[in-house]
Amino acid sequence: MQTNDLTIELRGDEEQIALITLNRPTKRNALNDGLVLAIRDIFQGMPHSVRAAVIHGNGDHFCAGLDLSELSERNAAAGVHHSRMWHHALDQVERGPVPVVAALHGAVVGGGLELASACHIRVADASAFFALPEGSRGIFVGGGGSVRIPRLIGAARMADMMFTGRVLGAEEGERVGLAQYLVPQGTALEKALELATRIASNAPLTNYALMQALPRIADQTADHGFFTEALISAIVQDAPEAKARVREFLEGRGPKVKKQ
Numbered sequence: 362m363q364t365n366d367l368t369i370e371l372r373g374d375e376e377q378i379a380l381i382t383l384n385r386p387t388k389r390n391a392l393n394d395g396l397v398l399a400i401r402d403i404f405q406g407m408p409h410s411v412r413a414a415v416i417h418g419n420g421d422h423f424c425a426g427l428d429l430s431e432l433s434e435r436n437a438a439a440g441v442h443h444s445r446m447w448h449h450a451l452d453q454v455e456r457g458p459v460p461v462v463a464a465l466h467g468a469v470v471g472g473g474l475e476l477a478s479a480c481h482i483r484v485a486d487a488s489a490f491f492a493l494p495e496g497s498r499g500i501f502v503g504g505g506g507s508v509r510i511p512r513l514i515g516a517a518r519m520a521d522m523m524f525t526g527r528v529l530g531a532e533e534g535e536r537v538g539l540a541q542y543l544v545p546q547g548t549a550l551e552k553a554l555e556l557a558t559r560i561a562s563n564a565p566l567t568n569y570a571l572m573q574a575l576p577r578i579a580d581q582t583a584d585h586g587f588f589t590e591a592l593i594s595a596i597v598q599d600a601p602e603a604k605a606r607v608r609e610f611l612e613g614r615g616p617k618v619k620k621q
C-alpha cells in the first residue's frame with residue numbers, strides 16, 4: 362500500500378534505526394485504511410539492516426485515532442473485517458521484525474493509543490494526553506486496545522477512560538503505565554532515538570526473546586512460564602555473541618552497570 366502519509370527514514374552509520382513518521386498533520390494523523398495498511402507493509406518489509414524502530418507523528422499530535430470519516434456506512438460484517446485488519450497491522454508492530462519505541466506528543470487517542478500500545482516502549486513528552494473517545498462516540502476499540510491497554514494499566518482504568526471520557530495528561534499517563542518515560546515538551550523523539558540506538562546495540566537474540574518470548578510467558582500460567590523461560594534462556598545464552606559479551610565483562614572489558 363503506497364501512501365505519502367507514512368514515511369520511513371533509515372538512520373545510523375549502518376542504517377540500523379528506522380524512523381517511521383505518521384505524516385498526515387492536517388488530519389492530526391488520523392488513521393485511515395490506507396495508513397493502517399501502510400503500517401503493516403512497512404513492518405513486513407523492514408530493511409534487514411534495521412535493528413530498532415521509532416514511530417512518531419508529524420505536527421502537533423501523535424495520532425487522533427481512527428479516521429472517523431471512513432466509519433459511516435460499515436455494517437457488522439465489514440466491521441469485523443476492518444477490526445481484524447487493524448489487528449493484523451498492529452501485530453506486525455508488536456510481534457514484527459524489530460523493537461519499536463513510540464515517541465508521543467499531543468493527542469494519543471483512540472486508535473492512536475492502540476498503535477502506541479502495540480509498541481514496546483513509549484516515551485511521552487509533557488504535551489502528551491491519552492484518551493479513548495470511543496466510549497463517547499458510541500463505538501468500541503477495534504485495534505487491539507481491549508487486549509493491550511488492560512495489560513498496561515488494568516481493565517478498571519481502561520474502563521474508566523471509556524465510561525467517563527477521562528483524559529490523562531502526560532504525568533498521569535506515565536504514572537499509570539501508559540508511558541515508561543516522561544520527558545520535557547519537544548524532546549520525545551530525541552529520547553526515543555537515543556533508546557532505539559541503545560536497543561539496537563543489544564544481541565539480536567536477546568531482543569527477539571524480549572519481543573517474542575516475554576509477552577507470551579506473561580500470558581502463560583506460572584508453571585508453563587517457568588518452563589518456557591528455561592527454554593528461551595538456554596537458546597539465548599548459547600549464541601556466540603552472548604558468550605563473547607560475558608567473556609568481555611569477565612576480562613574487564615565489558616561495560617559495568619552504572620547508576621544513572
Ligand code: 1HE
Nearest residue numbers: 387388389391425426427428429430468471472494503504
Ligand atoms: C479527524 C480526526 C479523526 C481530527 N478522524 N478526522 N478519534 C477521536 O475521536 C478524536 C477526534 N479528534 C479530536 O478530538 C481532535 O481533532 C484532536 C484533539 C485530536 C486535535 O484537535 P485540534 O483542535 O488540533 O484539531 P481539529 O481542528 O479538531 O482537527 C483538525 C482536522 O483534523 C479537522 O478536519 P478539517 O478538514 O475540518 O480541517 C478534523 O475533522 C480532522 N480530524 N481527528 C477524522 N479521528 C480501530 S478502532 C479505533 C477507534 C477510534 O480511534 S475512535 C476515536 C477517534
